[in-house]
Amino acid sequence: MSRMPRVLIADDHRPVRAGVRMALEEGGCEVVAEADTAFRAVELARETLPDACLLDIAMPGGGLWALRTILEELPHTRCIMLTVSADHADVLEAFERGAVGYLLKDVASAEVPRAVLSALEGDTILDGQLTAAVVDKLREGSQGASMTNAEGRKVVFTPREWDVLDLLREGLTTREIALHLRVRPITVRRHISDAMAKLKVSSRDEGIELLRRQRTAPGRAHHRGS
Numbered sequence: 001m002s003r004m005p006r007v008l009i010a011d012d013h014r015p016v017r018a019g020v021r022m023a024l025e026e027g028g029c030e031v032v033a034e035a036d037t038a039f040r041a042v043e044l045a046r047e048t049l050p051d052a053c054l055l056d057i058a059m060p061g062g063g064l065w066a067l068r069t070i071l072e073e074l075p076h077t078r079c080i081m082l083t084v085s086a087d088h089a090d091v092l093e094a095f096e097r098g099a100v101g102y103l104l105k106d107v108a109s110a111e112v113p114r115a116v117l118s119a120l121e122g123d124t125i126l127d128g129q130l131t132a133a134v135v136d137k138l139r140e141g142s143q144g145a146s147m148t149n150a151e152g153r154k155v156v157f158t159p160r161e162w163d164v165l166d167l168l169r170e171g172l173t174t175r176e177i178a179l180h181l182r183v184r185p186i187t188v189r190r191h192i193s194d195a196m197a198k199l200k201v202s203s204r205d206e207g208i209e210l211l212r213r214q215r216t217a218p219g220r221a222h223h224r225g226s
Contacts (some may be wrong), residue, residue, distance in 0.1 A: 027113020
């Protein structure tokens with residue numbers, strides 16, 4: 001790429017954005033926009049058409065939602081997650097949704113622009129702390145589970161979506177599921193929303209009833225608390 005790569009940063013913590021901006025600019029990238037929510041990230045991506053986006057998973061609205069939405073509208077944009085979450089399910093889901101990289105926030109500053117440049121060259125970026133664990137998870141054949149939605153079509157869930165659905169079927173609340181899976185309630189709500197959209201139901205209660213009627217759904221290929 002002859003010109004400087006144009007990058008959007010999305011994180012709800014201003015000091016983090018400032019540090020990432022400095023690292024990118026020192027590494028030969030141009031920061032074209034900063035967002036503090038997933039909605040704003042999508043809005044600014046539409047306006048600025050960045051080459052790459054750095055997205056935090058836990059920002060308001062959900063970084064994985066922003067990832068999916070940006071790639072639906074701007075499929076050539078390279079998206080890298082930059083987050084504190086080392087949850088293997090988050091890593092796998094990010095790649096399933098089209099991310100080309102996953103970095104933890106304690107990565108060395110110089111690695112951030114390098115990751116962007118490598119991603120734009122077509123490489124897949126994965127934080128070294130996660131590599132072995134993610135490879136092990138993939139070797140387990142973690143493919144989630146499937147069932148028939150309200151329209152009679154087969155739908156496939158990510159491993160973490162199925163974790164959440166299974167606990168919903170058992171009667172746990174959003175807060176109880178978050179405690180059980182050791183994630184934030186907003187993350188649980190995001191997974192519930194995505195799963196209900198796949199099920200084509202209009203309410204959580206309708207989705208739970210559909211789940212309970214299909215107790216023969218494939219066994220879960222995951223480990224709770226992972």
